[in-house]
Amino acid sequence: MDRASSNLVELRGLKVAFDGVQVLHGIDLDVGRGEALGLVGESGCGKSVTWLAALGLLPGKASVTGSVRLEGQELAGGPREVYEQVRGGRIAMIFQDPSSSLNPVLRIGAQIVEALSLHRGLRGDPARREALRLLDMVGIPDARRRFDLYPHEFSGGQCQRLMIAMALAGEPDLLIADEPTTALDATIQAQILDLLIQLRAETGMATVFISHDLGAVSQVCERVCVMYAGRIVEEGSVAQLFSEPRHPYTRGLFDAIPRIDGPRQRLIPIPGTVPNPRHLPEGCSFQPRCFRAVEACRVERPALVTSADGRQLACFRPVPANEPAEPRNRVTEDMLL
Amino acid sequence: MIRFIAVRILRAMITIFAVVTFAFVVLRMSGDPAQVMLGPDVPQEAVDAFRRSWGLDQPLWIQYLAYIKSIFSGDFGVSMRDKASALDLVLQRVPATLQLTLPALLLKLALGIPAGVYAALHRQSFADRGVILLAVLGFTIPSFVMGLLLVLIFAVTLGVLPSGGQDTWVHGILPTVTMSIGGIGILARFSRSAMIEVMGQPYIRTASAKGLKWHDVVWNHALPNAAVPIVTIVGFMVGSLIAGAVVVESIFSWPGIGRLLIVSVSNRDLAVVQCILLNIAATMVVSNLVVDLLYGWLDPRLRSNAAH
Numbered sequence: 001m002d003r004a005s006s007n008l009v010e011l012r013g014l015k016v017a018f019d020g021v022q023v024l025h026g027i028d029l030d031v032g033r034g035e036a037l038g039l040v041g042e043s044g045c046g047k048s049v050t051w052l053a054a055l056g057l058l059p060g061k062a063s064v065t066g067s068v069r070l071e072g073q074e075l076a077g078g079p080r081e082v083y084e085q086v087r088g089g090r091i092a093m094i095f096q097d098p099s100s101s102l103n104p105v106l107r108i109g110a111q112i113v114e115a116l117s118l119h120r121g122l123r124g125d126p127a128r129r130e131a132l133r134l135l136d137m138v139g140i141p142d143a144r145r146r147f148d149l150y151p152h153e154f155s156g157g158q159c160q161r162l163m164i165a166m167a168l169a170g171e172p173d174l175l176i177a178d179e180p181t182t183a184l185d186a187t188i189q190a191q192i193l194d195l196l197i198q199l200r201a202e203t204g205m206a207t208v209f210i211s212h213d214l215g216a217v218s219q220v221c222e223r224v225c226v227m228y229a230g231r232i233v234e235e236g237s238v239a240q241l242f243s244e245p246r247h248p249y250t251r252g253l254f255d256a257i258p259r260i261d262g263p264r265q266r267l268i269p270i271p272g273t274v275p276n277p278r279h280l281p282e283g284c285s286f287q288p289r290c291f292r293a294v295e296a297c298r299v300e301r302p303a304l305v306t307s308a309d310g311r312q313l314a315c316f317r318p319v320p321a322n323e324p325a326e327p328r329n330r331v332t333e334d335m336l337l
Numbered sequence: 338m339i340r341f342i343a344v345r346i347l348r349a350m351i352t353i354f355a356v357v358t359f360a361f362v363v364l365r366m367s368g369d370p371a372q373v374m375l376g377p378d379v380p381q382e383a384v385d386a387f388r389r390s391w392g393l394d395q396p397l398w399i400q401y402l403a404y405i406k407s408i409f410s411g412d413f414g415v416s417m418r419d420k421a422s423a424l425d426l427v428l429q430r431v432p433a434t435l436q437l438t439l440p441a442l443l444l445k446l447a448l449g450i451p452a453g454v455y456a457a458l459h460r461q462s463f464a465d466r467g468v469i470l471l472a473v474l475g476f477t478i479p480s481f482v483m484g485l486l487l488v489l490i491f492a493v494t495l496g497v498l499p500s501g502g503q504d505t506w507v508h509g510i511l512p513t514v515t516m517s518i519g520g521i522g523i524l525a526r527f528s529r530s531a532m533i534e535v536m537g538q539p540y541i542r543t544a545s546a547k548g549l550k551w552h553d554v555v556w557n558h559a560l561p562n563a564a565v566p567i568v569t570i571v572g573f574m575v576g577s578l579i580a581g582a583v584v585v586e587s588i589f590s591w592p593g594i595g596r597l598l599i600v601s602v603s604n605r606d607l608a609v610v611q612c613i614l615l616n617i618a619a620t621m622v623v624s625n626l627v628v629d630l631l632y633g634w635l636d637p638r639l640r641s642n643a644a645h
Contacts, residue, residue: 052542055546057542057545057546059537060460084549084551085548086548087546087548088546088548088549089548092546093546095539095542095546100538100539100540101539101540101542102540103540103544103558103561103562104540104562104636104638105562105635105636106557114547114549115548118547118548119548150637150638152637152638163543166543170547
């Protein structure tokens, strides 16, 4: 219980399989109160599935095992009612495609009021006033006039603001933002990120920010988990991971980002693609794409262990601290074949 | 909105006009009423007199113009057989037909939609497979086979229900059930696929993530979205309230529009057949119009499309 007091949510050994295909291979993850945690990885690495599973939002054909604790209370395997009490009120979630995440046949005001009456018992005028306040808070201009409009009458960025307003309606302790800016224009992305940062500062709610955009993660988060093929491969503070990425995959993600400072350089892509969860490679899942892989990596899978600097790392041959970027170029050539 | 309705009404009028014209031409090309009414051994003078008195000796286009003109003045012609107003003959039969088709429609709605929705929400379950199986059986067995089968079981073998006639409400049970089985199957299948489609949408996940009870997710968020495709099918069923009973009325000797149509066609009773077809077309067109308006009411996105 002493850990429960410091951590809001604790995931232990969370596994998910779809039709017998394992896509999540035991995730251990803590989210502290008020903390902003980033979850990074390529599409299909299981970052969204982790949180959909934690909230019981996966379709029935998914089999979920492991433990999901909210302030010590076990959710996993519990009846539907347990999840219904947690969703929205304790843990809210917003999604990647805001325009199709709002119900197209219900007025946006009604959708927010629905959440208010559900979690805070507000009805009628007080509910409307509170909904308008939330709309103002997330930056919907002219909210009073647009209260009775439908989702298709808003832009994608505004729909995401509406989703955030709806999430705030339950005054959650944790907001899971599942790639909230992926479907949006760059300028709108920045606005939504600013909004998330500002709201966290104002409300003190913890945020889990799921993204493949390292830049966005570094703006919003304090701590980052890098996921690959259904496992966490590196975890540490934003400063640690950004200054010294140790896992070759994390390193690869950084090398694939264009830099605006320094000389113009070719971006270094990570060769190959994310492995099919049906046919994961032997040993470390990343070894076929890894520029540092040795024989041991093909035989055994490295466990996630805490290093001396406090970060967690799952790699037999991590990138040495402060290694310059050049040496790996010559290796990538033949790996691309 | 007014423009939207006006356009739809105009289109409806054109449809009815096309049906009327088509029926007029085809009926006159498919046989001579004088021959049918008077029989084969009647002298030529009698046939000519009959044709003259009904205006059948005129060129087709003059007959047609006269017919259209009389329709617009509310005159739907006179039955060649009964010498009575065709419209009156048809309207007399409407209540009998509705006695079958309305309860059948209610049965389709009350059983088909819930069965489909339940199956969708319990996908791959035993109940789901059962619903699919029954639905396919329901709408693949033609109503004349189904009708005879039910007569065989309930009237002949068990002897619990009458096999024909219109004396009491009990006589209506078999024809109503026969007529509704196919529709229940169709509605169940459509409701099921509509619900499955909707339940996979991101906004349903949002509704769950919001903390809504499962029941509220289904009722408040899923069903209103699944309504559009379901309403389309229901609209079609409402449109065939008048015409949908031809086969079943014949099997069960039910004195409705369907039987009148069959008798009138075989007698080449032109005015009556045309009046029935006009009625059928009008019902179908009106129900389509109502469905179009319902679309806008159910789905705001269609509303704004219509406005542009």
